[in-house]
Amino acid sequence: MKNSIAERIADFLQGYPPFNMLSHRALLQIATEVTITYLEKGDTIFKKDDIEHDNFYIVRDGAINLYYSSDDVKEITNIHDIGDVFGLRPLITKEPYKLTATANEESIVYGIPITVFQSVTDYNTQIHKYLITAFASNAFDPYTAEEAGEIFGDYLPNKSQDMANFQTANYTRSPITCSMESSLKKAAKKMSDHKIGCIVVVDDTKKPVGIITNSDIKNKIATGLFPIETPVTNIMSSPVMTSKKGLTIADGQLQMIKHSIGHLCITKDGTVNSKLIGVLTHHDVLVTLGNSPTVILKEINRAKRTKKLRAARLKGNSLLKSYIEQNIPLSHIINIISQINDAVIIRAVELALKKMPTEPPVAFSWLALGSQGRKEQLLFTDQDNALVFEDVPENRYAETQAYFLELAKLVTTSLNKIGFEYCEADMMANNPEWCKSLTEWKTQFKNWILKPDEKAVLLSSIFFDYNLVYGNESLVNDLTDTIFTTLEKTNLFYKFLGREAIKSPSPLGFFKQFLVEQNGDKKELFNIKSRALMTLIDAARLLILSKQIKGVNNTYKRFEKLAELEPNNKELYESCSYAFKALSKFKTKQGLLRNNSGKFIDLKTLTKEEKLKLRRCFKPIHEIQEILKIRFDLKNFA
Known part of the structure; x- marks a missing residue:
């Protein structure tokens, strides 16, 4: 006869690590011995210095706080959600608990008997590796020391030291x-x-x-x-x-x-x-030490105030710095920081919606534009965003737009407090120009494409790199379909985009010297964005649009896709992809060094090796411009 309770427990466990590494038979063996504990908010599971239990735990419902206490000071180090494992110390150190676990809300936890668990996992090296890694990343406050800049500074006695002392190094x-x-x-x-x-x-x-x-x-x-x-x-x-x-x-x-x-x-x-x-x-x-994207994302998702969101995003900057220092591949860095940026925006929208007097009158979509839309924004820069809302009757348009303008004002204000400056050109969703119904947006893009001029091209360079961050996906898909259908009707728009992509000459002068700014407070500095990165960004956008490829917004990924589509130009496109990543890393390093956008580089701070690497990145820029001139017949296009 089946044990229905054990079956349900086993079914739950198999959805979460490390239990998803076990067979169903092993899960049932564990599940029949599991203890179920119901907790009210504030109830304690174990306390600091308690002798180890016979069980470790997994959250079935609710959430569990783990906190460190010393001299009447209580500091939460982590909050465990459904499916999170905690209380692993007995498996690793055979010593008393170093943290206290209490229910953050009404919760249910499953107690997993250590002896039973060990009996079915003795020879499973994958599970042992997981447990050690989980223990190392969850058993302490991962940020206190880092925010103070003390991770590799003087090792002074404090709470962070106490917590670090019992962390086993995961070598x-x-x-x-x-x-x-x-x-x-x-x-x-x-x-x-x-x-x-x-x-x-x-x-x-x-x-x-x-x-x-x-x-x-x-x-x-x-x-x-x-x-x-x-x-x-x-x-x-x-x-x-x-x-x-x-x-x-x-x-x-x-x-x-x-x-x-x-x-x-x-x-x-x-x-x-x-x-x-x-x-x-x-x-x-x-x-x-917990410099983990997963932990940062959890903090963002739980944040209830802008102040908390800012703190979490600043930890993202610390993560970025450590990744750059460790020479982690930029593609990986871009993916991680983009996820963090998107999570911040999503939470900012969610918090803003809670402040609105009513629910949204219709479906809407929040779009990130420019570098955010391309998922290339690593440092804090200005925000570019837009809002699309579902079509409404003409007599309801004004009030509907007013609602979303108020929502957008709350979001952009929050993002500004987090560290994303207001756009100087006011290209934000709290501007009526960039907060419109789906039909109005379709009309706007059609005008840019079919009646191109200097302004249209300038705006296209920002608005054509949009990415849905929050809201209704079908609205954005509908808009995208309209854009690509309209692009099939004209070649003139491509010529305007092409002219923009070739307008900046090679970043090197006749004698192979860097072309630096000649006037103003940026004199003698090299503008890595306008003289190098933007040409690659503009070229990738133009080429991918001309091939009617949807859903590929990131510049280096656009070149990688082009390399697949055009094997005869594969080497050039791959060189462009590499150059973009290398230039982006230069820009990011400079931004971290000077606490700014990294747009302007003081060449005197670069080594000969770094200057040589920069020069190598410029070769594909010239070559891709020559491709554009021929393909879109730009030599005589004024």
Whole structure:
């Protein structure tokens, strides 16, 4: 006879990690032993310093607060939602709880018996890895130290130190190694194949004797100090710094700071005299310290005030900085920060709707435009947005538009407080020009396309890169269909867009010098946006529109798509995609360095290597402009 309660529990568990890694039979075995606890708001599950329970927990309904307390100070470190696992400490450390868990609202939690769970997962390495990672990322406040700029600063006693002390470092297992007899060329090939930034040199007994990083290769090989075939022993850093498994983040930080290193070898007994089992990197420390997009997104979704949204978005900037420093691929960075930006806008709209006196009179869509619409906005810049609402009878148009203008005012004000400046050209949804019904928007786009002029092209460069962030998808799809249907009726619009894309000459002068600003407060600075990035952005938009490709807004993705569609020009398009990402990274680094948009670069701050890399990015800009001149017959188009 089936146990219907156990079946329902098993069905719930299989939807969430780590239980989704188990067979249904194993889930039923666990589910029959699960305890069900009903909690009122404020009820406690366990307290700091309590002896470990026989269970760990998963939230079935409601939400659970985890907070750290010391000297009568209580600080929430996380809020667990449905499907989140907590109370994992007994599985990892066999010691009392370091946090207190209470119900944030009426809740139901399932208690999973540790002994039963272990009996069915003993040989499941995937689950063990998940549990250690989850423990490392959820058991403390991930932001207190970071916001104070102290993650890699002086390690002073405070609450953040206490929490970091019991964090187990999540280091890289099975590190890539090479023998002492290897040549540097062979070791570098191994690093390239595995896409890693360091390789450990080991002796015949697998004990670490040295380490080689990308910096070693750059400083000792690229500069000509050693030939590429030199033995690894000539350029490796030795001796290596070591520690044993189970070290805390605090210990890892201290050793890295003390020895000015970015990599720590983990050995069986913690010394250089035993077998290498792992490597802890600077990046691993950042990840374990909770610099996590998932955590930031949770904060955004729970925010009830603009102040909280701003705090969460600022953490996104800290995340961006650490990603740039760790040389994470820009495509990954763009995807993460875009998700964070969209989540901020969504929550800003939701909070604004709660302030409105009534529900929206009709369906509507909130659109991000420009760099936000292309999902390329990494730094805080000005906001460009628009609002589309469902068609209404003429006698209701004014009042309907008035409602959405008031809503848009609340949203744009909130975004401004978060850090997105008002658009100087007033291209925002609180402007009646950019808050219209679907039919009015269709008419607007038709006019831009069929009657192009300088203003139409300028506005098109912003409005044609829109992205639905919140609201009714069908409205936006209808608008998009109208745009592409209208584009089929004319070639003149493409010529106007093409002229815009080729108007900026090469960023280099006749003698290959950078063309810098000649006047004003930006004199001698290089405008990386107008002289380089905008040409690539305009070219990608024009080419993708001309091929009637919908749903590809991001510039580098547009070039990647074009590479698929035109194999004969694949190399050029891929070069354009790379150049766009490299230039965007330059711009972002400058913005982070100077706390601005990064638009203007002081070339004196760049190394010779960086200037050379910039120049290489300009080659495809010239080539793509030549393609546009021929394809859209622009040579004689004035």
